[in-house]
Amino acid sequence: MPHDPSASPSPVAEGTPFRCGYVALVGRPNTGKSTLLNQLLGQMLSITADRAQTTRHRIQGVLSRPHAQLILVDSPGYQTQRINPLNKILNRTAQSVGQQADVVVLVTEAGRWRRQDDEILGWLKGDAPVIVALNKIDQLRNVNEVLPLIAQVHEAHPGLAAIVPICARNGQGIEALLDAIESNLPEGEAIYGEDELTDRPERFFAAEIVREKLFRLLGEELPYESTVVIDRFEEEGNLRRIAATIIVERRAHKPIVLGHGGERIKRIASEARQDMERMFDGKVFLTLWVQVRSGWAKDAAHLRSYGYE
Numbered sequence: 630m631p632h633d634p635s636a637s638p639s640p641v642a643e644g645t646p647f648r649c650g651y652v653a654l655v656g657r658p659n660t661g662k663s664t665l666l667n668q669l670l671g672q673m674l675s676i677t678a679d680r681a682q683t684t685r686h687r688i689q690g691v692l693s694r695p696h697a698q699l700i701l702v703d704s705p706g707y708q709t710q711r712i713n714p715l716n717k718i719l720n721r722t723a724q725s726v727g728q729q730a731d732v733v734v735l736v737t738e739a740g741r742w743r744r745q746d747d748e749i750l751g752w753l754k755g756d757a758p759v760i761v762a763l764n765k766i767d768q769l770r771n772v773n774e775v776l777p778l779i780a781q782v783h784e785a786h787p788g789l790a791a792i793v794p795i796c797a798r799n800g801q802g803i804e805a806l807l808d809a810i811e812s813n814l815p816e817g818e819a820i821y822g823e824d825e826l827t828d829r830p831e832r833f834f835a836a837e838i839v840r841e842k843l844f845r846l847l848g849e850e851l852p853y854e855s856t857v858v859i860d861r862f863e864e865e866g867n868l869r870r871i872a873a874t875i876i877v878e879r880r881a882h883k884p885i886v887l888g889h890g891g892e893r894i895k896r897i898a899s900e901a902r903q904d905m906e907r908m909f910d911g912k913v914f915l916t917l918w919v920q921v922r923s924g925w926a927k928d929a930a931h932l933r934s935y936g937y938e
């Protein structure tokens with residue numbers, strides 16, 4: 630809406646503007662991305678299943694702050710890094726992530742700057758603002774040891790939005806990192822309303838874990854229009870009984886997901902169950918089905934037209 634200078638200023642114009650956008654964590658293996666994500670997860674909300682499953686992003690959670698909504702997304706490179714040669718992945722990550730995210734956080738290690746870190750930064754140039762998180766500062770003898778590295782990275786990559794030393798394991802520096810991310814997000818209203826967010830993320834994560842296994846084990850064969858629905862999620866003490874359905878659009882997709890003699894679906898189920906047991910810290914009985922439901926993708930396309938993706 631055009632600004633009318635004669636109108637009395639809105640509260641937003643007077644105060645801090647609200648910011649909202651997609652944030653991606655990238656980096657070479659073992660730098661602490663998962664640990665950082667877990668550190669953030671404690672503060673994050675998840676999205677109700679319908680909305681999350683319309684997307685090609687893997688949304689990991691939404692962080693609501695007084696003046697910002699941060700939507701953490703996974704990058705394709707991050708998802709596939711275990712089944713692809715490193716360079717191909719980093720390249721792919723860098724190529725796609727700038728288009729996917731409004732802010733990119735390169736997670737690397739304070740004591741171990743590598744040539745690959747420079748390469749990733751080179752690839753990321755020109756897209757979204759990039760913040761470098763120098764992780765594992767607890768491994769330094771003295772935290773001031775990080776200062777020369779900050780100067781060095783700053784000189785080599787003057788376009789960086791921020792360089793923030795952190796310890797993903799104990800949470801040190803995380804607030805500063807969040808502030809840096811927030812100030813680099815575009816101004817805009819929250820994408821997710823309160824009614825779309827839940828503070829009971831387990832169900833959501835169960836679906837996400839199955840989706841991740843599908844992605845990892847099917848790779849290029851993964852039918853574009855597939856989704857995962859949690860049919861049942863029951864807790865009995867430390868045991869969770871979870872039933873999930875992988876929905877595909879065409880009959881021909883079903884054998885791809887099942888694999889020869891059902892081998893693939895068994896592996897998806899077994900790996901997903903192990904991840905869930907780790908995440909939920911308890912026993913999991915997982916039942917997995919594959920169902921053909923023509924037409925569901927049209928609904929998804931309809932939801933996408935709300936502007937998501």
Ligand SMILES: Nc1nc2c(ncn2[C@@H]2O[C@H](COP(=O)(O)OP(=O)(O)OP(=O)(O)O)[C@@H](O)[C@H]2O)c(=O)[nH]1
Nearest residue numbers: 657658659660661662663664765767768796797798
């Ligand atoms: N000392 C220390 N170790 C950390 C910190 N953050 C992560 N680590 C350790 O670094 C190792 C790798 O951490 P992950 O979080 O799995 O790293 P990642 O980048 O997700 O790894 P990939 O999944 O291989 O890409 C683990 O052993 C973590 O415990 C930290 O702040 N300090």
